[in-house]
Amino acid sequence: MPITVLLVDDEPLVRAGLRAVLETQPDIEVVGEAADGAAVIPLVRRLRPDVVAMDVRMPLMDGIEATRAVLRTVDGPPRILVVTTFENDEYVYEALRAGADGFLLKRARPAEIVHAVRLVAEGESLLFPASVRRLAASYGDGPGNRAARDLLERARLTEREAEVLRLMARGLSNAEIAARLVVGTETVKSHVSGVLAKLGARDRTQAVITAYESGFVSAGRTGT
Amino acid sequence: MPITVLLVDDEPLVRAGLRAVLETQPDIEVVGEAADGAAVIPLVRRLRPDVVAMDVRMPLMDGIEATRAVLRTVDGPPRILVVTTFENDEYVYEALRAGADGFLLKRARPAEIVHAVRLVAEGESLLFPASVRRLAASYGDGPGNRAARDLLERARLTEREAEVLRLMARGLSNAEIAARLVVGTETVKSHVSGVLAKLGARDRTQAVITAYESGFVSAGRTGT
DNA sequence: GTCCGTCTCCCCCGCCCGGGGGAGACCGGT
DNA sequence: ACCGGTCTCCCCCGGGCGGGGGAGACGGAC
Numbered sequence A, B: 001m002p003i004t005v006l007l008v009d010d011e012p013l014v015r016a017g018l019r020a021v022l023e024t025q026p027d028i029e030v031v032g033e034a035a036d037g038a039a040v041i042p043l044v045r046r047l048r049p050d051v052v053a054m055d056v057r058m059p060l061m062d063g064i065e066a067t068r069a070v071l072r073t074v075d076g077p078p079r080i081l082v083v084t085t086f087e088n089d090e091y092v093y094e095a096l097r098a099g100a101d102g103f104l105l106k107r108a109r110p111a112e113i114v115h116a117v118r119l120v121a122e123g124e125s126l127l128f129p130a131s132v133r134r135l136a137a138s139y140g141d142g143p144g145n146r147a148a149r150d151l152l153e154r155a156r157l158t159e160r161e162a163e164v165l166r167l168m169a170r171g172l173s174n175a176e177i178a179a180r181l182v183v184g185t186e187t188v189k190s191h192v193s194g195v196l197a198k199l200g201a202r203d204r205t206q207a208v209i210t211a212y213e214s215g216f217v218s219a220g221r222t223g224t
Numbered sequence C: 001g002t003c004c005g006t007c008t009c010c011c012c013c014g015c016c017c018g019g020g021g022g023a024g025a026c027c028g029g030t
Numbered sequence D: 001a002c003c004g005g006t007c008t009c010c011c012c013c014g015g016g017c018g019g020g021g022g023a024g025a026c027g028g029a030c
Helices: A012-022 A037-047 A063-073 A090-097 A110-121 A130-138 A143-154 A159-168 A174-181 A185-199 A204-214 B012-022 B037-047 B063-073 B090-097 B110-121 B130-138 B143-154 B159-168 B174-181 B185-199 B204-214
Strands: A003-008 A028-034 A051-055 A079-084 A102-105 B003-008 B028-034 B051-055 B079-084 B102-105
Touching: A003 A012, A003 A037, A003 A110, A012 A028, A012 A110, A012 B012, A012 B110, A028 A037, A028 A110, A037 A051, A037 A063, A051 A063, A051 A110, A063 A079, A079 A110, A102 A110, A110 B012, A159 A174, A159 A185, A159 A204, A174 A185, A185 A204, A204 B204, B003 B012, B003 B037, B003 B110, B012 B028, B012 B110, B028 B037, B028 B110, B037 B051, B037 B063, B051 B063, B051 B110, B063 B079, B079 B110, B102 B110, B159 B174, B159 B185, B159 B204, B174 B185, B185 B204
Parallel strands: A003 A028, A003 A051, A051 A079, A079 A102, B003 B028, B003 B051, B051 B079, B079 B102
Antiparallel strands: none
């Protein structure tokens, strides 16, 4: 019997692409589609797919929430393959922690997409598909990319520093960050200095640029 | 006779999606695909498509160059439909100035995609498809989005201010921008102030964030 | 028990940044 | 000839920012 797949992505074009790619395979069948995480639970209950190809970023309920919800409320849950545009999207790692079984880049080649679906369907985890490595390797050593890659590879930012960087990337001043985190401004300055040093940034603007370029934060979703 | 279409996009998934969407139409035929602008000219010569669906952002030769090249070197050139992720990508407007006939958001619904191809094939221009308006309207009035939308709608940045903003978004200081543009630092400060005022930004960091969020600049391509 | 890392806060200091003004030169449109 | 917009440069000034130190408290690792 074929591998059954449910597609969850807010962009119809991506769904159509995944469907087209997957249905070239006789042993893979796309049994349903959803445009948002909010619609996933009933669909999973009814269709009982082997694999859910889940976008991380969606308007109403994102892939992380949806992953948690499915794993929490459905018996014998499907395998979940997280689909994303960015190779080092922080949300992806959250999704994996939430119980997703693998992740897949949208820019992967068709053969890799098929391979990923087969792998997770077989119960394998797929945390670092070839395309990720290939992509990381394809980065040049330009001044911008070096810092961005370091951010990814070192991942030396402490939890607090990462939190501060996220707030910096939303345009907050040191004083505003201090108020938000309920600490002194001197403390924030400490963390900011740590971030700048670790990212090789001269000022907060460069740090925020690195955050965007590395995918640590990304345009389009100004989170809550 | 059917409308013939050539797909040019570096992501196979997007090509597959476009192909799947367009081939639901009996009168539309996808006659070829290319992964980069560099491959377009010979394909256009050989296949003589009515429409080229062209991604703006591609590794070797981007959609702007490719558009210019096609229009310059091919007799009876095809209509060119620029395909993009961002509704206000500065490159899109460059592409339109380069002679493209319309642009299309990747997140458009299938019916809109089909409609767009038909329109440009008929010789119509499609500069502001419904999906753009819909998308702009869907923006909330959060502090981040307001500024981003203003950037789009007002488009009040002068050429020089836009240039300065681009350099700000690459992490340059006022002094460095001045050196790059061969003007005084006071002049740069003037332009920076103009940018901040027009974007409603408090400091250069917020301005750069707006630049990213609005798609004025975008992650992934650290331009020359 | 000791050490290391993290988080917290403090000092001093230099300086770039951004605000608020103003002003001359050029160009294009009316 | 006039005016609006843009680009260029200048002044003063305050404040946030970032560097360079240091230090105490806590927790986990050894």
